Amino acid sequence: MRRREIYLDYAATAPLDPAVAAAMTDCMTREFANPSSVHDPGRRARRLVENARAQVAARVGAPAGRIFFTSGATESNNLALQGVLRGGRARPHLVTSRIEHKSVLDTARALEAAGVAVSYVDCDAGGRVNPHDVAAAIGPETALVSIMHVNNETGVIQDVAAIGAICRERGVWFHVDAAQSAGKVPLALGDAAIDLCSLTAHKLCGPKGIGALYVAGGVLLAPQIHGGEQERGLRAGTLATHQIVGMGAAYELADPAAEAPRLAALRDRLWDALRAVPGARLNGAAEHRSPHVLNVTFPGVEGESLRLALRDLAISAGSACAADSPEASHVLRGLGLSDPLAASSLRFSVGRFTTEDEIAAAAGRVAVEVPRLREVAKSAPRWCSV
Amino acid sequence: MRRREIYLDYAATAPLDPAVAAAMTDCMTREFANPSSVHDPGRRARRLVENARAQVAARVGAPAGRIFFTSGATESNNLALQGVLRGGRARPHLVTSRIEHKSVLDTARALEAAGVAVSYVDCDAGGRVNPHDVAAAIGPETALVSIMHVNNETGVIQDVAAIGAICRERGVWFHVDAAQSAGKVPLALGDAAIDLCSLTAHKLCGPKGIGALYVAGGVLLAPQIHGGEQERGLRAGTLATHQIVGMGAAYELADPAAEAPRLAALRDRLWDALRAVPGARLNGAAEHRSPHVLNVTFPGVEGESLRLALRDLAISAGSACAADSPEASHVLRGLGLSDPLAASSLRFSVGRFTTEDEIAAAAGRVAVEVPRLREVAKSAPRWCSV
């Protein structure tokens, strides 16, 4: 028998908070009408939607009217990038980084195929994008800069304030993918030099399949999903009231001031235990980190075998979207890791329901399996561990 | 005090079936992992997703591997049309009808702005599109024909078999918007001459915010939401397990053979009562109708005032997506109704939880309010009622 499952993959997704589930169940069973219908039950559903919009807006410091619901941060990222760059206006140039989430990078690639020029800024060995590099990449044709707030693999926080200031100065719109950071790292969109910001519910103990795009006043976006007047014409489709209610509840519940220190303590405790494993290395700058992610390389241990050995831990090699792909993480390679080292890395991510016992148990399991697997490859050539 | 609310707007959306809600709640509280994660909880979530895919596929007579989840039929319609016509291949011509859902018509309009030629076929006074008109509109440049199965305002069923046969013969792909029909009007996609078919859960007592696109083998679609390998690269974004489970349960539960006759009986009973109101006219051919929709014009009664008077009935003027817009229904105008007559029309739609008492009560209310409002406009000029 395997030990009880330990879930340390909050950066992939998080369990629903019971309070969120209760709000959703209540909505699902009571208010089923279409929020776009003008009859009474439709209006009641609409009020739930608008209440949730206000909850999300309050958490990210934005006016409610600037929050537009989507099916998740993937769609929000697509809408931000395609909405600006497929808008048919001039300035067909996008600046982004090499360590963005696939939903930004693949969209950038699709835009390239459609004739948009894209500049990919590198990060440093600590996983940070230098604002000066962004400034250098901006040209007269640049319409948009897209840089994530917190990286999903390393937890590294980018300096979106400095990058935003540069964008303002250069008259370029700035999109921030805040899928990982919202509710964990403070973000006040109304005051920030940020024009577009992608949000999602499921990383914050809310439901999967619902997210939002913050669109600052004055930003012109071409809708990508047409039909119907929902979300003021920016995103058509029947509003999923229970999903929106769930996102609202999750954002209202999230209390970064209280939760971030607790998560950081769990993460640090885990790293304290794991650094005792010989050769273990932390990926990403130790400062500037979101409290919930820890990415560690165990040189000389093949990644897939390590994950199988640690299958009682729900952890991940990189992002879940590419979990089954054999390619090494583009993020870790962006930090300068070799393919074998990138593959020998594990992402641990903690969250609301993570306990100290789970952290201790997980560290204990890693401390057993890494040396055992190194035994299997004891005489392996040097390239396996550098 | 108003009477108890009577919900007759199933074509806008339907309440969750309690069995669907139970399946979703179970999933929400137990299996929260990301279905793309390779660890055990991720795999369990993946199995739930694949089980639901099979349930949906079975209901529409398609192989499970040809069903791709989206956020709803609006997105599916967008993906089908944009995916074919923005694919960068030749043949930039789309054939559709004037009475499609806004998510098809607005997408067609967006494609026109991007240089695609679009032909809009008219319907006859009964709301049916003549397959010969579709044939006549197809040219050498035509890539896709998009015709809905059941119209959301009139309930009229289009002859998708005949249209599909024409498309096959002419070597053109055929997309069917089956948002209203799935689970109510028989549809066996595997055997039909249909290449793309849009589905949604919420019209069938499933959750809002989840749908699917059926894509026949060999059909090439350009993804519209990029990033991540979900849905075999056709639609990125974290899969919303509970939503997908809900859709699967809803499609499995739906039993058109048993439900369609019951709905048709309710609808016919309502029409029997309403036709007693002087001047009441049925919109849409009496044959070829989905069992759940009844669209009636009450000439000489202004629509908005009628809806206010009948506010204890949750019914609609047209589609919910445009419920708040002052424009007359494009569908009813397509059938040849004048603006005042289109505006004087009501859509009643019945569903799983509609009772005979509700039908009787609704008919009674209409029979009171229509004559009362006609009194207010007794000497109104002729244009108000023709």
Add this chain to the structure above:
Amino acid sequence: MEYSSEVVRRCDAPRRVGELPRATPGLSSGEAEDRSLQVWVRFELQVQDGVIQTVRFEAFGCPHTVAAADLTAERLEGQPVNAARRVDAKELMRELEVPIEKLGKLLKIEDAAAACVSGTATRT
């Protein structure tokens, strides 16, 4: 569309709907319409000694139009006949909380009331 409770109340039970008997002394009527806005309004006034005694209306229009016509009919009673020229759509909108996009319709109430005293209107 949102309606103020006053609009709802008046639509549910308008108090001055109908026509005055043809033989009514001092009867005048006026109407106005805008087909593109799908609105038609008619007032009938009974005037005696320059003072409006009784008002009746009919309307084909949205709830705001019906409520505003009902309110106008009520207000005109007891006023000097010239008041019919001075019906103010903007004031009706404020009082009944009518959204601005309905202004065009409410202007027909001004026109119909004014037509009662302009002498040009006859019953259609």
Add this chain to the structure above:
Amino acid sequence: MEYSSEVVRRCDAPRRVGELPRATPGLSSGEAEDRSLQVWVRFELQVQDGVIQTVRFEAFGCPHTVAAADLTAERLEGQPVNAARRVDAKELMRELEVPIEKLGKLLKIEDAAAACVSGTATRT
């Protein structure tokens, strides 16, 4: 990635991991690698009278590679030495239910075993 229960069992507790003592009589070893696939495999055989007596392996690779190396080591024991030339990756794949995209890695098992008897390989 899905693993057959046999793969999981062998990865959890491979039975022939390690090295034979340097002084073992009849010791031969062979290894193979593919850096682009991130796989390295080494076998050591103790051969006596033309028969493989004992086999040990080491591997840096995915679970399928490790399991297949363990199975190969086990199978070779008691076989004539030429069996090391006839390890069949396809057969290992069938037996362990290895997906086709892993074939390249398993071919390195063939190579490493064969290298033991080709006389070219030495311990690195």
